[in-house]
Amino acid sequence: xxxxxxxxxxxxxxxxxxxxxxxxxxxxxxxxxxxxxxxxxxxxxxxxxxxxxxxxxxxxxxxxxxxxxxxxxxxxxxxxxxxxxxxxxxxxxxxxxxxxxxxxxxxxxxxxxxxxxxxxxxxxxxxxxxxxxxxxxxxxxxxxxxxxxxxxxxxxxxxxxxxxxxxxxxxxxxxxxxxxxxxxxxxxxxxxxxxxxxxxxxxxxxxxxxxxxxxxxxxxxxxxxxxxxxxxxxxxxxxxxxxxxxxxxxxxxxxxxxxxxxxxxxxxxxxxxxxxxxxxxxxxxxxxxxxxxxxxxxxxxxxxxxxxxxxxxxxxxxxxxxxxxxxxxxxxxxxxxxxxxxxxxxxx
Amino acid sequence: xxxxxxxxxxxxxxxxxxxxxxxxxxxxxxxxxxxxxxxxxxxxxxxxxxxxxxxxxxxxxxxxxxxxxxxxxxxxxxxxxxxxxxxxxxxxxxxxxxxxxxxxxxxxxxxxxxxxxxxxxxxxxxxxxxxxxxxxxxxxxxxxxxxxxxxxxxxxxxxxxxxxxxxxxxxxxxxxxxxxxxxxxxxxxxxxxxxxxxxxxxxxxxxxxxxxxxxxxxxxxxxxxxxxxxxxxxxxxxxxxxxxxxxxxxxxxxxxxxxxxxxxxxxxxxxxxxxxxxxxxxxxxxxxxxxxxxxxxxxxxxxxxxxxxxxxxxxxxxxxxxxxxxxxxxxxxxxxxxxxxxxxxxxxxxxxxxxxxxxxxxxxxxxxxxxxxxx
Numbered sequence: 001x002x003x004x005x006x007x008x009x010x011x012x013x014x015x016x017x018x019x020x021x022x023x024x025x026x027x028x029x030x031x032x033x034x035x036x037x038x039x040x041x042x043x044x045x046x047x048x049x050x051x052x053x054x055x056x057x058x059x060x061x062x063x064x065x066x067x068x069x070x071x072x073x074x075x076x077x078x079x080x081x082x083x084x085x086x087x088x089x090x091x092x093x094x095x096x097x098x099x100x101x102x103x104x105x106x107x108x109x110x111x112x113x114x115x116x117x118x119x120x121x122x123x124x125x126x127x128x129x130x131x132x133x134x135x136x137x138x139x140x141x142x143x144x145x146x147x148x149x150x151x152x153x154x155x156x157x158x159x160x161x162x163x164x165x166x167x168x169x170x171x172x173x174x175x176x177x178x179x180x181x182x183x184x185x186x187x188x189x190x191x192x193x194x195x196x197x198x199x200x201x202x203x204x205x206x207x208x209x210x211x212x213x214x215x216x217x218x219x220x221x222x223x224x225x226x227x228x229x230x231x232x233x234x235x236x237x238x239x240x241x242x243x244x245x246x247x248x249x250x251x252x253x254x255x256x257x258x259x260x261x262x263x264x265x266x267x268x269x270x271x272x273x274x275x276x277x278x279x280x281x282x283x284x285x286x287x288x289x290x291x292x293x294x295x296x297x298x299x300x301x302x303x304x305x306x307x308x309x310x311x312x313x314x315x316x317x318x319x320x321x322x323x324x325x326x327x328x329x330x331x332x333x334x335x336x337x338x339x340x341x342x343x344x345x346x347x348x
Numbered sequence: 349x350x351x352x353x354x355x356x357x358x359x360x361x362x363x364x365x366x367x368x369x370x371x372x373x374x375x376x377x378x379x380x381x382x383x384x385x386x387x388x389x390x391x392x393x394x395x396x397x398x399x400x401x402x403x404x405x406x407x408x409x410x411x412x413x414x415x416x417x418x419x420x421x422x423x424x425x426x427x428x429x430x431x432x433x434x435x436x437x438x439x440x441x442x443x444x445x446x447x448x449x450x451x452x453x454x455x456x457x458x459x460x461x462x463x464x465x466x467x468x469x470x471x472x473x474x475x476x477x478x479x480x481x482x483x484x485x486x487x488x489x490x491x492x493x494x495x496x497x498x499x500x501x502x503x504x505x506x507x508x509x510x511x512x513x514x515x516x517x518x519x520x521x522x523x524x525x526x527x528x529x530x531x532x533x534x535x536x537x538x539x540x541x542x543x544x545x546x547x548x549x550x551x552x553x554x555x556x557x558x559x560x561x562x563x564x565x566x567x568x569x570x571x572x573x574x575x576x577x578x579x580x581x582x583x584x585x586x587x588x589x590x591x592x593x594x595x596x597x598x599x600x601x602x603x604x605x606x607x608x609x610x611x612x613x614x615x616x617x618x619x620x621x622x623x624x625x626x627x628x629x630x631x632x633x634x635x636x637x638x639x640x641x642x643x644x645x646x647x648x649x650x651x652x653x654x655x656x657x658x659x660x661x662x663x664x665x666x667x668x669x670x671x672x673x674x675x676x677x678x679x680x681x682x683x684x685x686x687x688x689x690x691x692x693x694x695x696x697x698x699x700x701x702x703x704x705x706x707x708x709x710x711x712x713x714x715x716x717x718x719x720x721x722x723x
Contacts, residue, residue, distance in 0.1 A: 081551075
């Protein structure tokens with residue numbers, strides 16, 4: 001009797017060991033990250049996404065290969081060859097990859113794909129994509145700017161006068177007005193995403209009107225906004241990636257799109273077996289898809305009380321107590337926006 | 349540059365058969381040794397990166413040539429280099445240092461994009477028209493350094509070098525503002541289907557431009573070796589004084605060479621716009637015009653050899669994608685390999701020039717003194 005029991009225990013133990021062994025031996029999931037043509041070292045999206053990949057390697061135990069095509073013309077063949085080799089998920093990060101990925105995804109319906117920060121439209125039945133709620137991040141930097149300004153006037157320099165940029169402005173405006181209804185928010189557009197000199201001129205014009213913090217949402221033009229801040233000893237706010245290092249002490253913070261989190265989450269969906277194609281993931285404050293950047297370059301520029309307040313507002317947005325208005329969803333002539341509602345700055 | 353055509357051209361001495369064989373062996377052997385040295389140095393770098401060089405190179409090779417998908421991708425990578433390599437070869441062969449192929453290509457692509465969208469014609473007129481427009485645009489942009497060199501004796505290398513960023517900025521402006529198609533990317537409107545070069549593969553943008561390039565290589569090989577024009581173009585490169593003495597209008601020939609070279613540069617742009625992208629994309633080129641210089645030097649400015657050297661660089665680029673999928677070696681390795689090849693070729697080029705000059709000096713000393721020198 002005793003012997004049989006021992007045998008049973010031994011059997012169970014062996015079975016458990018075998019099961020455990022098979023878990024350890026399971027090959028790591030293979031992830032392909034395909035960069036945009038600027039590749040790693042761009043100090044922007046590609047680098048940030050790579051950080052997410054490194055985190056996934058560490059925390060999820062996946063194996064990531066970074067593939068850097070040299071030009072947009074290589075996107076399609078690179079995606080096709082990666083699909084041919086069979087990765088568990090292939091993740092890209094460029095608007096220019098939408099069409100190539102749609103075409104390749106149709107040829108490889110069983111291959112899982114991910115595309116980071118490309119907009120609200122679904123890409124394909126086997127592609128998960130993400131869209132960033134940049135207006136929520138703009139809201140938080142608006143709060144911080146309104147609490148930090150000494151003149152009571154803050155500014156905004158957009159690349160072009162187009163709806164997608166109005167979305168940033170409205171969030172920023174809403175954040176500033178929420179904590180200080182009397183604040184003045186100056187709105188201006190350099191008319192270009194690629195000309196730092198124009199960005200600088202427009203910013204200097206705002207500074208002449210006593211604005212002491214200017215939010216740059218203007219691609220490469222933003223460098224001029226930051227340059228103007230440095231020259232006049234005022235503050236700039238960077239956008240998309242962390243730009244604090246560009247002028248330490250003069251970039252108050254940066255409104256960052258956390259594409260690293262977005263890429264990480266896509267990998268996690270595959271690891272957890274919850275991957276679903278044709279889905280667009282929303283990334284707002286709640287999903288840690290946007291944030292303001294704090295690092296050694298802007299240390300001490302924002303007071304602790306302001307930071308605490310910003311964190312309070314983050315929680316309010318996350319819980320839904322505050323709804324930051326999205327410019328793209330406004331109706332024609334809508335006079336009040338957001339919740340709690342304020343007057344729409346775009347309706348005179 | 350030791351060139352077998354040299355002796356035939358001057359026509360004063362006949363090369364014996366064994367000497368010719370030896371010469372050809374050297375001509376072919378040098379580039380192969382160059383490539384081998386580059387791979388060797390690259391292997392050391394891969395080792396330093398903590399990867400297995402044999403495996404990495406294996407993947408590089410497989411990625412370039414194993415299976416139809418990879419081969420097609422390699423050919424797509426090779427195609428622009430065929431054009432730019434040929435454009436540079438033709439110019440350098442005449443000692444016209446056209447390093448402005450990049451800019452000529454950008455204007456060619458823009459012209460193709462504009463004609464491809466704004467003109468409406470049946471395909472058998474539209475496609476040729478778009479291609480011709482691209483060639484003309486490239487030639488027109490090359491006319492600037494050409495005329496400056498021919499009329500004012502301004503160094504064409506400097507002019508070309510300065511014109512490249514200008515071309516890049518102008519085309520960037522045009523595709524970002526006046527002619528920008530709506531959307532997040534700076535590009536022109538999609539080219540009409542009637543002006544597209546047909547694509548042959550679902551998994552890449554390999555297109556008919558490849559065959560046009562091959563045809564151009566054959567045509568210019570023939571022009572170079574079997575026509576009077578080709579001979580004149582070669583002669584103005586080897587010995588302008590002799591060419592002038594022989595009755596060739598050197599200035600006119602320089603302009604001709606520049607225009608033809610620029611035209612082919614423009615056609616490189618046509619292949620990209622009409623075949624690959626279906627529009628003019630701002631900043632589409634990762635430097636095909638500059639890669640063309642390496643291709644041309646490796647091919648010793650021979651149009652037929654351009655096909656092989658372009659294939660080599662195309663295969664390196666294409667194979668590196670699969671290498672990156674299978675190893676942690678980055679794309680920069682290919683840049684390093686390419687740089688080493690260019691460096692070695694440039695060193696060879698310079699040595700050859702010194703050797704030639706010394707030889708010429710010696711011949712000069714040996715010849716009988718002329719009447720004026722005797723005085």
